[in-house]
Amino acid sequence: MQQPVMSASGNSSFHPDSFFLVGIPGLENSQFWIGFPFCAMYIVAVVGNIIVIHIIRIDHTLHEPVYLFLAMLAFTDLVLSSSTQPKMLAIFWFHSHEIEYHACLIQVFFIHAFSSVESGVLMAMALDRYVAICFPLRHSSILTPSVVGKLGAAVMIRGLLWVSPFCFMISRMPFCANQIIPQSYCEHMAVLKLLCADSRVNRAYGLFVAFSVVGFDIIVISISYVMILRTVLGLPPGEARLKTFGTCASHIGVILAFYIPAMFTFLTHRFGRNVPRVVHIMLANLYLLVPPMLNPIIYGIKTKQIRDRFFQGCCGKCP
Template sequence: MLASENSSSHPESFILLGIPGLENSHFWIAFPFCVMYAVAVVGNIIVLHVIRTDHTLHEPMYLFLAMLAMTDLVLSSSTQPKMLAILWFHAHEIEYHTCLIQVFFIHAFSSVESGVLMVMALDRYVAICFPLRHSTILTSSVVGKLGAAVMIRGVLWVSPLCIMISRMPFCLNTVIPQSYCEHMAVLKLICADTTVNRVYGLVGAFSVAGFDMTVISTSYVMILRAVLQLPSGEARLKAFGTCASHLCVILAFYIPALFSFLTHRFGHHVPRVVHIMFATLYLLVPPMLNPVIYGVMTKQIRDRVIHGFCGKSP
C-alpha cells in the first residue's frame, strides 16, 4: 500500500535542474557551452561535407571519420539544445517519452562512438602493418558492414535499458539533478528494485567499453612494434603522425566518459557539481575536439578546408 501511494506508472514529465549548486551562474555558463556546441556542429558538418564532396577521400580512414562526425552530431544535439534552454530560459521540464528517447540516444551513440574508434584503430593497424593489402582487406563493403555492426550493437544494448525503465513504477519525485536524462539518473527515481537494471547496465557498459579498449590497445601495440622495426627515422615519424590524431580523439572520449561513468556508480565522495560538470562536458568536449583535431592534424582534410575557405590550391 505504501509503495502504491508513493509511486505511479510513470510521470508526465521530469524536472531537469541543470547544474545544481551553480544556479546563479547558469546564464553565464551557457555561453561557453553554446560556443562549444556551435564548434561541434559546424566542425563536424564541415568534415562531412569535405569527405562527401571529395572522392579522393572515399577511403576507409575518412569513411570511418565521417561515421564519427555523424555520431558526434547526434550525441551533442541530443543534449545541448535542451541544456541551453534550461540554463538560459529556465525550461526545466522534459516530457517523459522525450526523456527516454534522450536516454536511448545518449547511451546508444556513446556505444557507437566507442565502436567507431575501435574500427578506426583496426584501420590504422591494417594500413601500417599490411599496407599492400589495405585496400583489399578494408573494402567499401567491409567498411559499411563494420559501421552497421557498431550501430546495431549500440541499439541492441541500449534498447532493453529503455524498455525495462518504461515498465517500472516511478516515485512521486520527478527531479533529475543534472541537465539531461541519463540512465542512472532516471533509475534513481524508480520506486522498485532496480538491481537487474543496474547489473545489466554495468555489465553491458563494461563489456562494450572493455572489448573496444582491448581491441584498440592490441592494435596500437602491434602498430608500435611494426613502426619500431621500420629502418628509416623519417618513415617511423610519418607512421606515428598518421596515428597521432586518432590517439588524441581516443583519449578525449574515454577519459571523461570513464570518469563520469565510474563517478555515477562509485564516486559518492565526489562533489556533485564536479560530477555534473564532467557528465555535461563528456557529451560536448569530444564532439567539439574531434573535428578540430582531425582538421589540424590530417593534412588532406586541412588542405581541403583551406582551399574551400581561402580558394588556395591544396
C-alpha cells in the same frame, strides 16, 4: 525558478508526465553565464562536423576507409552533442527545466546508443590504422568498401540493440513521487534512482552493456596499438617513423578525450559517493560536448587532404 512537477499520488506513479532537470546543482545562479561557453563549443562541434562530412561526401578521392570512418565519427558526434545541448541551453538561459517523460527516455536512448556507436567507430579506426601500418600493401584489399560498410553497420546495430532494453525496462517500472533529476540531461543511472522498485536487474544490465561494449572496444584498440608500436619501432629511425607516430598520435588523443571522462562519469555514478556533485555533473556535461568539438579540429588540422579541401572551398585554391 520554475518548481518541479510532482506526482499527484502520495508516494509513486507508474508513469510521470514529466521530470525536472536541475541543470548543474550548486551553480544554479551561474548557469546563465556557463551557457555561453557551452553554446560556443556546441556551435564549433556542429559546424566542424558538418564541414568534415561535407568534404568527405563531395571529394571522391577521400572515399577511403580512414575518411569513411571519420565521416561516421563526425555523424555520431553530431547526434551525441545535439541530443543534450539544446535542452541544456534552454535550462541555462530560459529556465526550461521540465522535460516530458517520453522525451526523457528518448534522450536516454540517444545518449547511450550513440556513445556505444562512437566507441565502436574509434575501435574501427584503430583497426584501420593497424592494417594500414602493419599490412600496407594489403590495406585496400582487406578493408574494402564492403568491409567498411559492414563494420559501420555492425557498430550501429550493436549500439541500438544493446541500449534499447534500457528504455523498455524503465518504461515497465513505477516511479516515485520525486521527479527531480539533479543533472542537465536524462541519463540512465539518474533516471533509475527515481524508480520505486527494485532496479538491480537494470543496474546489472547497465554494467553488462558497459563492459561488453567499452571493455571489448578498449581491448581491441589496445591490442591494435601494441601491434602498431611493435611495427613502428622496427622501422629505421627517420621521417617515416615520425610520420607514423604523428598519424597515430591524433587518434590516441581522440580516444583519450572520449574514454577518460566517460569512464569517470560511469564509475562516479556507481561508486563515487565522495566526488563533489558539481564536479561530476560538469564532467558529465563536458564528456558529451568536448570530444564532438575536438574531433573535427584535430582531424581537420592533422589530415592534409581535408585541410587542403577546406581551404580550397574557402579561398578557391589550396594554400
